[in-house]
Amino acid sequence: MFLLNGQQAIIAILANIFFIGISFYALQAIMIEKVIKKNKVFQAQLLFILISIMIGSIVANFFLNLTNWSNQLPFLFN
Helix, strand or coil: CCCCHHHHHHHHHHHHHHHHHHHHHHHCCCCHHHCCCCCCHHHHHHHHHHHHHHHHHHHHHHHHHHHHHHHHHHHHHC
C-alpha cells in the first residue's frame, strides 16, 4: 500500500518536527556554557537550534528513507 503525495508530505513534515524536537531535547544534556564565550548568549542559542535542526533532519530522512525502501521490497518478488 502506497501513500499519496499529500499524505507523504504530511508524514515527512511531522517526522522532521518530531525528530528536531527529540534532538533539541537530547542536546540539552550538553553543558554548552563551558564552550561558549562570555556575552555570546544569542549566538549560542542560535547554534543550539541549528544543530538541533541538522540532527533532526538527518534522522528524519533516515527513517523516511527506511520506510520508503521497506515499501519497495515487495517488488523484488514480482
